[in-house]
Amino acid sequence: MKLAVLAALFVSTCQVGPFNDPPTPVPTSDPGWPDPPIAAAGAPASGCAAAIENTKRLGCGFEADDSGAWCATRSSKEVSCMASAKTCLAQRKCTEASK
C-alpha cells in the first residue's frame, strides 16, 4: 500500500517537466487600464451606478439582488472610492476604511 503511494508520488514528481520557460515580469508601473466609468466624460450614471459598474468591470463580482438597497447602505465617500478603484482589493478597502 505504502509502495503504491510512493510510486504514485514518484510518478507525480517525474511528470513535472523542464523549468525552462522565462518568468513573466511583474509590471513596475500602472499597465494603463482604461479609466473606470466614473471618470468617463459625459457618463450619465449616478455615482452608485458607476461604483456597481466598476465592480463588474474589475470582475470582483456583484451579488446584491437590489442595487437600490445596496446603494442606500453606502456613503458617498465609499461610492466615489469604489467607482474609481483600479483593483478588487482597492475597492474592498473603500468599505473597510470607513468602518
Added chain:
Amino acid sequence: MISVQVKNRSTVISDPEVAKVVAACNRQVARDFGPAYGIKAECKLVPVSTPLSSYDWQLIVVDDADAAGALGYHETTANGTPLGFCFAKTTQQYGGLWSVTFSHELLEMLCDPEINLCALDESGQKLYAYECCDACEDDSLAYDVGGVMVSDFVLPPFWLSSTPTHAPLSFTGAVTKPLQILPGGYLAFLDLRNPGKGWQQHTAKLDNTASHSSRYPRRGVPVAERRRSVTT
C-alpha cells in the same frame, strides 16, 4: 453553501491561531473570492475527534508534508469529497506563512474540487490546470484580511486568453495578463502536441534560486491512480 470542516492536527499551530485564520478565510471567501466566482462556502474549525459525514469537505492543518516539495495540496477522499492539507511546519521551515498555504488550498478546493478542470490557451495547444492561486502563490503577493495574510487569487477572466483585458486579473491586481505567472508562482499544463510528457509546469522563479516547495495540486497523478485519502 459549501461547508468545509477544518481540523488542526498540527503541533506547531494552536487552535486559537487556526480559528483566527479560519475566520479571516471565511471573510475572504464571503467578500472577495465568493462574489467573483459565484461560490458560497464557510469553514468551521472542529475538534479532531469530530466525526464527519461522507459529504463534508475537509481542510486539515498538519505539521509535515507527506509529499516531497509540497507546502499543501488538495485531492479527494474515497467518497469523492474534496480534502485539502496545509503543512504548517513545513511551510514555516521554508520561511513561508502557513495562513497563505491554508487560504491557497481552500480557494483551490473551491475553484476545482475534483481537480479535473482545465482551460485551453489561445493557440489551443496547451491545456492549463484550473488552479486559481498557483500563478500568484508567492507570499509576497498575499494580502491582509483582519490581520491575517491570505493568498491572492486570479479572477475568472485570467483563463480567457483570447479575450481583451479590461482590468487586472487577480484580486490584488498583481496579475495583469491572461495566463501570466508571477515570480514564485507556476502553472501546470498539458502540451496537447506532446501529451505523452504528462503534466508539466511553467514557473517564474524568485532570484534565480532553485524552486522550493509549492502548494501544488495532485493533477500529475492520473485520476485512477491517485491516492485516496481516508476521511478523518
